[in-house]
Amino acid sequence: MPPTTDTPTTAAPAGYTAYRQTVADSFGHWYGHARDSWTGADTNARVTRFACAQAPAATGAGRRRVLDVGCGRGRQTTEFAERLDADSTGLDLLDVWDAPPPARGRARFRQGDFLDFARTGHDLVVDNGCLHHQRRADWPAWAAHGARLLRPGGVLVVSVFLSPDGETTEMVLDDGRLNWWLTEQDVTGLYAGAGLAPVDRLVIDRNFRYRGHWLKYLALSFRTTDRTPDRPTDG
Numbered sequence: 001m002p003p004t005t006d007t008p009t010t011a012a013p014a015g016y017t018a019y020r021q022t023v024a025d026s027f028g029h030w031y032g033h034a035r036d037s038w039t040g041a042d043t044n045a046r047v048t049r050f051a052c053a054q055a056p057a058a059t060g061a062g063r064r065r066v067l068d069v070g071c072g073r074g075r076q077t078t079e080f081a082e083r084l085d086a087d088s089t090g091l092d093l094l095d096v097w098d099a100p101p102p103a104r105g106r107a108r109f110r111q112g113d114f115l116d117f118a119r120t121g122h123d124l125v126v127d128n129g130c131l132h133h134q135r136r137a138d139w140p141a142w143a144a145h146g147a148r149l150l151r152p153g154g155v156l157v158v159s160v161f162l163s164p165d166g167e168t169t170e171m172v173l174d175d176g177r178l179n180w181w182l183t184e185q186d187v188t189g190l191y192a193g194a195g196l197a198p199v200d201r202l203v204i205d206r207n208f209r210y211r212g213h214w215l216k217y218l219a220l221s222f223r224t225t226d227r228t229p230d231r232p233t234d235g
């Protein structure tokens with residue numbers, strides 16, 4: 001089993017705490033009013049299948065460790081446990097998880113901010129729809145923290161709103177939460193900067209038209225390299 005450590009938390013640019021509260025309040029309202037249309041959506045099922053296909057083989061006798069960043073209701077957290085027979089942790093600012101326990105593997109949930117989550121040594125880190133709600137100034141720290149939580153040989157999967165026109169576009173909701181449309185170059189550049197190498201990609205049609213664009217998600221996978229910083233090493 002790979003080692004795990006409790007690393008120091010990742011330093012974030014100024015204003016992070018205030019924006020984190022904005023995000024928590026916004027999603028609290030959306031979940032509270034059953035507006036979380038993404039939960040259980042077929043697009044999420046496709047991200048789940050993509051992430052499971054990217055998961056590296058276990059390194060030892062123990063279960064693979066999966067971190068589901070911004071897990072929301074926790075449906076994917078439990079699916080990772082079941083499909084991969086994994087020890088799967090769902091992390092979210094809000095304690096809104098209500099997924100039934102997995103038939104195999106183990107699922108557990110933690111409330112907190114991603115940049116404060118310190119447990120390293122994960123085989124698979126999945127960020128489905130979380131990065132694109134963060135401030136642009138926080139993206140490098142966000143990517144670096146995800147890379148740091150992987151074991152050597154570990155894989156990170158991130159799914160974002162794909163820019164339909166090649167522009168990196170910020171949209172501000174009435175409550176202050178940000179929705180970013182990112183390009184593939186944005187995401188690969190960010191994770192390359194964190195020392196990860198691209199592996200695979202999946203474009204997922206949302207069948208949703210907005211401001212004249214048919215919107216899509218982009219799921220990308222990345223693997224650790226010798227340049228991935230600050231990780232514990234095997235052995």
Ligand SMILES: C[S@@+](CC[C@H](N)C(=O)[O-])C[C@H]1O[C@@H](n2cnc3c(N)ncnc32)[C@H](O)[C@@H]1O
Nearest residue numbers: 027039070071072092093112113114128129130
């Ligand atoms: C669009 S939802 C996606 C939820 C889930 N991944 C899914 O696809 O069903 C984004 C989630 O990320 C969580 N989130 C946003 N920023 C976060 C942060 N800094 N740390 C932990 N969770 C965060 C929100 O509370 C919300 O539940």
